[in-house]
Amino acid sequence: MFYAVKSTLEENNAVWSGTPAIVTAKGDYDVKVKDLEDALEVQLRDIRGHAMDKRNAEEAMIAETLDVAGKVMAYATTIGDESLAEAMNIVPSELRRYRDSVVAQRCQDVHDSANGVLASLADYGVDAAKLTAFQALIDAYLVENTAPRLAITTRKNATAVIDELVDETLTLLNRRMDPLMQGFAITDPEFHRKYTDARIIVDLGGTGDGEEEPPAPPVPPTP
Numbered sequence: 001m002f003y004a005v006k007s008t009l010e011e012n013n014a015v016w017s018g019t020p021a022i023v024t025a026k027g028d029y030d031v032k033v034k035d036l037e038d039a040l041e042v043q044l045r046d047i048r049g050h051a052m053d054k055r056n057a058e059e060a061m062i063a064e065t066l067d068v069a070g071k072v073m074a075y076a077t078t079i080g081d082e083s084l085a086e087a088m089n090i091v092p093s094e095l096r097r098y099r100d101s102v103v104a105q106r107c108q109d110v111h112d113s114a115n116g117v118l119a120s121l122a123d124y125g126v127d128a129a130k131l132t133a134f135q136a137l138i139d140a141y142l143v144e145n146t147a148p149r150l151a152i153t154t155r156k157n158a159t160a161v162i163d164e165l166v167d168e169t170l171t172l173l174n175r176r177m178d179p180l181m182q183g184f185a186i187t188d189p190e191f192h193r194k195y196t197d198a199r200i201i202v203d204l205g206g207t208g209d210g211e212e213e214p215p216a217p218p219v220p221p222t223p
Contacts, residue, residue, distance in 0.1 A: 002033050002169060004198040005177075015184065015191045025176045032169040039165060042158035057144040058103065061137045062095045065107040068134055071124040072114045079120075087113060100145050107138050173199065 009016070009026055016022045073088035088110065095103050111134050114126055121127070178199065184192040 002029075002036070005173065005195070006030070006033055008194050008198040012191050012194065015188055016181075019180065022177070022180050025172065025180060029169065029172055029177065032165060032172060036162065036165045036169065039158045039161045043155055043162060054141075054144040057137070057141040061107050061141045062092065062103070064134050064137050065095065065110050066090060066092060068114050068126060068130070069110045071121065071126050072110070072117065075117065075121055075124050084113065084117075104138060104142055104145070107141075111135055111138065 006029070009029075016026075069088040069090045073085050076082070076085035076088060090106075090110070095106060098106060111131060114121065114134075115131055118126065118128065118131065181192060181195050184195070
């Protein structure tokens with residue numbers, strides 16, 4: 001909504017560029033507009049991708065957990081370690097019903113159990129490289145688990161920043177730029193008219209200090 005003023009000033013640069021105070025005010029105005037653009041980009045960013053990344057990371061972690069757990073269960077059954085075999089007896093639905101932090105801990109338990117008997121798992125297709133990759137999947141899930149909440153918080157913060165920047169930019173126009181432009185009503189009426197028209201657009205589009213619309217007159221009673 002502030003682009004009309006920006007464009008008008010830039011298109012008529014030769015008219016006002018000889019006044020240092022206006023040059024300074026215009027520079028400060030450009031900074032505010034750029035800050036608003038950046039904040040709006042954050043606010044409008046689609047956060048659905050974070051949720052999808054989290055789901056994908058969870059599915060990759062669960063798939064590897066089931067693979068490792070199955071191999072450790074087979075090993076435990078072979079040596080008669082029923083406690084370990086039962087601990088590794090995991091089905092997909094069990095992992096998917098856990099809450100976020102719990103599923104990660106359950107997968108970590110499988111990793112740690114496998115690591116405890118790693119020397120005996122070579123024949124079952126589990127080695128140090130596999131467990132390292134497994135751990136990386138768990139760690140990646142933990143990172144993605146916090147990403148959606150962080151994105152929501154970031155967007156809320158951006159909304160607050162936008163409100164503050166709008167107020168600051170309107171104040172800059174009302175208290176600095178508008179008074180400096182008043183003299184052009186005498187020296188360059190055409191430019192002053194263009195600037196005033198651009199400012200009307202800003203006031204209509206924002207929360208400026210424009211006059212409130214007068215209340216509608218009361219409806220006379222029906223005779």
